[in-house]
Amino acid sequence: MQYQGVLRKMQTEIGNPIQYYLLFDGDFLNLNQVINKNLKIRFIGHQCLNCGEDRPIYRQGFCKNCFFDIPSAGDWIMRPELSTAHLDQEDRDLEYEKKVQLQPHIVYLANSSTIKVGVTRKTQVPTRWIDQGAHEAIEIVEVPNRYLAGITEVALKDHIGDKTNWRKMLTNDVVDEDLVEQRNKLRQYIPKEATDYFIENNKETHLEFPVLQYPTKVKSLNLDKTPVYQGILKGIKGQYLIFEDNTVFNIRSNEGYVIGLEIS
Known part of the structure; x- marks a missing residue:
């Protein structure tokens, strides 16, 4: 073939x-x-x-x-806290930015090498976790826009990592963690603007790779x-x-x- x-x-x-x-x-x-x-x-x-x-x-x-011109490569892609569409402020293309930023977003914990916090659009669950090689993951909050997800991630990064060790992930040198317990520990650090969006009764998602x-x-x-x-x-x-x-x-x-x- x-x-x-x-x-x-x-x-x-x-x-x-x-x-x-x-x-x-x-x-x-x-x-x-x-x-x-x-x-x-x-x-x-x-x-x-x-x-x-x-x-x-x-x-x-x-x-x-x-890369330096199109809206789908704006800085807010990698740094959601820089999103401004909720303020009706344009970065590169306000129509595009509203379409992407003003939709439900998830802040989550994923375990691919160690536990990390991340942000994705709700429509990208569990795709985002799969792309990161996470064998388990759980949602923390579901917020109505990318900005709220971004400031929540920034606040939680002071207490848990936000990077994946890709070599460790690929060698499968990973340990199962209690993500429900970790999520509950982090609840106190969620910004006031996002506290009402905390998800209490969900379970871990487990992923099996070929x-x-x-x-x-x-x-x-x-x-x-x-x-x-x-x-x-x-x-x-x-x-x-x-x-x-x-x-x-x-x-x-x-x-x-x-x-x-x-x-x-």
Whole structure:
């Protein structure tokens, strides 16, 4: 089987295990079905996910010009507390910002390497947790806009981490935690503006990833340095492909790269 196209983050479907899909123009591949098969990845070029031009990818699948211009790459994406649509104030495109920011958002705890706090749109639960490689997660608050979620995350970060150790996550060096207990401990630190949105009676969500073999020492595949790679796929976790020789390939960080994919 052969595929060619621009990389976008893998689409997922909740299940036991989670199902992963690579989408190409007019075609798709269920990656679960090719675990234990040989994959050959060949770098072809770039295609900015916004303008479509063959330009070097700067961040998030966009070329440098687009990254500093389009509303979907504004600073409030990574720092929700900077959201201003609720004040009717524009950053780059107020119509777009209202559409994204003025909808229900979740502040959550996720355990992928250690417990971390994060923010996502309600519509992205549990997708966001899957993308982070979390094996368990729980909602803390559900607020009506991104700004309230952002200031809540900022307040909680003083008491719990907000980063994932991706190497630890990929080696599966993780410990189950009582997220209900941790959520309840953090309740006292939620900002006054968001206290009424605390979720009291929910349970942890547990996620199972399709992995036959975890790497013992992670080696990250960089297509700019290694334009052709071949290996046996052993699993998928987060947005990473895991290969038999301990190589891992982060699909998300390679969005906008055009590849050829051969499966044998």
